[in-house]
Amino acid sequence: MNNKVVLETFQISKQYGNTKALHDVNLKIEEGQIYGLIGLNGSGKSTFMRIVCGLISATEGHIELYGKSGNADLQKQRSRLGQTIETPALYLEMTAYENVMVQMTLAGISDKKKVKEVLRRVGLTDTGNKKAKNFSLGMKQRLALAIALITEPKFLILDEPTNGLDPVGIIETRDIIKTLAQEYGLTILLSSHLLDELSQIATHYGILHQGKLVTQLSGDELLKATNQYIHIICDDAIASAEILNAAFSVKCEVHSNTELRINEKLDRIADFNKVLVLSGQRIEHLSCNQNKLEDYFLKITQSSKYERFTKS
Amino acid sequence: MKDLLKAELYKLSKSNTLLYLMLLLFVTNTFGIITNRLLKNYVLQGQDGLFQAGTSINAMWFGAFAGFFIASEFQNGGIRNALALGKYRTSVFMAKIFSMILCITILLFVIVLVQIIGNSIVNGYGDMPVGEFVVFFLKNFLHITIFHLSYAGFFTMFAFLTQKPGLTILLSFCYETLILVCGGFFENFKGQNLKPLLQFFPQYYYTKIDYNLSNHQFFVNGYLVCLLYFFAPVIISIFLFRKMDIK
Structure with a gap:
């Protein structure tokens, strides 16, 4: 039985001046997948995620969210999204509770019990009156996750959620993401430059290199491919x-x-x-x-570089 | 839209920006009253205190408010969170401009209160009967608020277009200076009579209000010019914001 398609992109391109940040990206994510987007810095991961979230528009191509496209319909479907893109979006002068309250109010949710519940889920119940500016980076990342979760999203987009975290923070974040996928059945699109780290969470992978989606493969296919x-x-x-x-x-x-x-x-x-x-x-x-995911990634990206070189 | 407005009010209630601005305006206006008294620049009675609310220094603080309250939302990810939640860009903009208008009204009220009470203490209240003063107050407070909207539209536009608090404050300051310089130039130009052009500037309807208190047409023209200065940047901002990339 085919799973419902959550996100599908068709020939998505994005151009900034003379620089093409994304080239004809066709990507498909089905319900329940944890899709790992792998790529070097500047490969277009964040640009892609921003297009999905409606923060920037694609120069060419279009996207479908839950089968809907067109600006108005897409924007409506985005109410099912939760996201943390690049730096955590926080009000530093506010407490964790207040930060989550802002997003809850935005989403039109009135049940304040949910704030405590979501803070418990990310392990931030004991922060009290401490302002977000005094949080560690790991706490900020977890708070950003709580903000993304308060609207009870079906599709979570996480851009480098473990970026800058210490090993303990990485393990904690990974466990939270795994729990979200397993217990709450969320579909997750996440990017990371810690490729082996990503391989411990993701069920499907897309390798983005210099704005091009070089390959898409499932976890099983990756095992075979990693030789x-x-x-x-x-x-x-x-x-x-x-x-x-x-x-x-x-x-x-x-x-x-x-x-x-x-x-x-x-x-x-x-x-x-x-x-x-x-x-x-x-x-x-x-x-x-077993070759590490990093080795496979290097092999794929270098061969794509070679292909381009030989074609030109 | 309702949820966006509620969220804006929640942020305002939890943020210190509005409180700090109120304190700043209280201090600067109190300092102005005391300085005028000591230097004997002019004697302003409490009943006329509300006309002091429209000074450029006060407007400058509103530019700072736009920077800290609106442009900082691009930096801290507030706009990103709203848009990625499926909110429409026009609604996000409208919620911001409404909260800007609300805050300017609150801040103006604080300034007016300080000016009326402060000048009444220092120079006396004046001879206007209380009932007459209430009508006078309501009419002119509305006029001053609309006058400040002509600035609010541009300040909000700067905040949305630059997405940076510092640049918003700088552009707001430049805009105010430009408006003042243009006004001064048209007023004092010695060659051709350029004074009729002043009627196209909002501050004309603020600076000349003393001489036109019973001139109905003056107020109508003033409202029209101020609202034009408010709506023009608002419409431009909405159009550009709908196309804009959010970093």
């Missing part, structure tokens, strides 16, 4: 490959006299080890490798 393999260093790689092929019908890649790789049946690594040792092979190294 998992068993790496073996032994006395005789060719002999070992023959032994493993005979025993397990696996195809081995022999990289040198002493090094081979296996790209399948990764869960049988212990059996491979046992058979090779029993066959008299001396194993110096055996490990299951």
Whole structure:
């Protein structure tokens, strides 16, 4: 069964003077996905999010939110959005409670109990009369999240939510986002430059590079694409490959006299080890490798750079 | 729109900007009354105190208010939060301009009270009967408020177009100076008679009010000119704000 499409963009481009910040971005996010937008600084992530939130207009292309397009309909659908884009949008002279109250009033919600509930959800119940200007960056990020959540959004847009946070803050924010997705069923679009961090939360990914959406893939597709393999260093790689092929019908890649790789049946690594040792092979190294998301990202973006170079 | 206005009022009630401005206006106006008394510049009785509310120094503070209350909303993300919540840009602008008008009215009321009470204490109240004074007060307070709207429209436009508090305050100051310089130039130009042009400037209807208290047409013209100075920048601002990128 197809999930409902929350956001779909069609050939979205944005030009600032002579600089094209986004090039024909076609992106699709379905209900319940945690969509991670990956890209270097200046790759167009924030520009894209701003277009979705209606803060800037696209030079070309159009977007659909919950199947609706056109300025008036889009703006109406945006009442289902919650967002924190770049710096947390806060009134620094106000307390956490008052900051959330402003957004609650804007949204026309009158139940004040919700303010305390949402502050509890992000772990800011004990801030009392402390003004937001005296909050740590992590607290400010969490307050911005509380402001985004008070309107009970169905679709949450978070731009670099862990930016500038210490490791504890990163873990806390990640846990909050996971909880929101799991317990409240929110669809989430988030960007981060901490790519491995993103891989712990996201279910789907889009890689944005120099304004272009280089690729879109699911979590499973990413696992395949990140090239998992068993790496073996032994006395005789060719002999070992023959032994493993005979025993397990696996195809081995022999990289040198002493090094081979296996790209399948990764869960049988212990059996491979046992058979090779029993066959008299001396194993110096055996490990299951997975390229980090950063490596994959670099590979993708560098190849796209190469493609552009060769095309021109 | 109702929710936007309620949120603006909530922010005003929680922000110190309005309170600090009230204190500043109280202090500067009290200082003016005392200085006038000590230097014997002129004697203004309490009943005429409300005419002191329209000075350029007071208007300058309203420019500062526009900077801190409106332009800062672009910096702290308030505008971003409203728009991303599905609020229409025209509604966001209207809520801001309404709250600006409300605050200017409150601040003017404070100034007028300080001027009436302060001058009454220092120079005496005057001889106008209380009933007559109430009518006089209401009519002229409305006139002064509308006069200040002619500034509010431009100050709000500067806040929306620059999106920066400092630049809003600077442009507001430049605008006021320009208006004063133009007025002075047309008033004092020795060659061709340029004085009729003064009627196209709001401050003409403030500075000449003393001589035209019973001139109905003068007030009508004054309201029209002031409202034109208010609506023209408001319409331009709404048009530009609807197209503008929000950072």
